[in-house]
Amino acid sequence: MTTHSQVSGNKVKTYLIMFFFVAFVSFFFYLIGKNLGDSTFYLIFGLVFSLISSVGSFYYSDKIVLAMSGAKPADKKTYFDLYTVTENMAIAAGVPMPRVYVIEDNAMNAFATGRDPQHAVVVATTGILQKLNRAELEGVIAHELSHIKNYDIRLMAVVTVLVGTVVFVADWITRSFMWGGVRDSDDDSASGKASFILFIIFLFITPIIATLIQLAVSRRREYLADASGALLNRNPDALADALLKISGDSKILSKASNATAHLFIENPFKKDVKKTSFVAGLFSTHPPVEERIRLLREM
């Protein structure tokens, strides 16, 4: 069964990503330190910082991702369909019932996160709950439950937090050197250093982000979740109908960022929207929805 290799592959990839993240960030800080004259201090700082963020991303990714997306816990009474459908799909998949969260947003989207099936969360926007019927919602949740069962969520959550950290640090360093650059504009060596560091940032951080996202987002992962989701609710047309509705809806999820985009069932930025970040343009996070629908119809 391919899901078994998917599970172990995801676990190995997660640890590899954490390892490379620590190695890259430490090396990056070492280079900065070398340029500024105190390489040991910067190396240790980089090492501690990257260790904390990767271990933290492993254990707290679900909480961080939930906070980033502004999700709130859903109760059974108010969100009867979402809650019970999640219960039902958990029964079908033979995994514990994940926690259920809702994002107050008219855009249609959903995702799952957590580190394993015992610590999993399913999140849906109020928009998707309003516009899908119960069967279609079931298709979407079945897809998410497959991500949970395949340990896709662990990999994706760790990547989300690490990409978020890299983007945040890059942003912070860039900004601080821009300010520094303005202040010391008459000092040639300082601005030389500043531009050198900016150069390093673009040299190192861009490929880190790119690799991380590429590892987490493979088209195979989405197709596999579609297929094993259909095995849960035994109704591939339901997910196809849902994807059709979601792709036809033009509302953009306001709480999504480049770091969280790959988590969602469908690209939250939509096709014709140009995001300002260079990352979004470089990588499409989801396989074409037409292709997914075609495959589901054929099942």
Add this chain to the structure above:
Amino acid sequence: MDITMILVVVLVLFVGYVFTTYNSLVTLKNRIKEAFSQIDVQLKRRVDLIPNLIETVKGYAKHEKTVFENVTKARSALMGATTKQAKSDADNMLTDALKSLFAVAEAYPELKASENFSQLQRQLEDTEDKIAYSRQFYNSNVLDYNNKIQTVPSSIIASMFGFKEEAFFEATEAERNNVKVAFD
């Protein structure tokens, strides 16, 4: 390397294989048991919802005595069932009885408009979904186990230790269709 050495290695490998196969058969069997208790939980939930439903419907449609009798009969059959087969049959019977109950309800607009009734109907439909999915999970576990028992070489060890095939928890054709209809 002399021949006894080879024999010892082969024997150790063989015993190791028997142990692991035996253990995985036991694990699969326990998983089936666990999956069945999941079905039981949902069947119990369904049984618990019915008295309330009957009371509600009675309030609007007193004269449909046979329908109530059928539902009550099926319900007590399900409660009294002990074997898997009996449970499966009683559950199918209950599904049919409930279907005629809801068909009768169609003729009473006031009943259909009642908040209590529609809530019970939703809960019952959800429970039926849950029964269907726990049965699906149970059956896929049974399939894994039966495959292991019937395929060579694990079949030899299974018969050595008397592992028997497990029965699927079958749904009637009507109920299978019902699950799809219930979504709409």
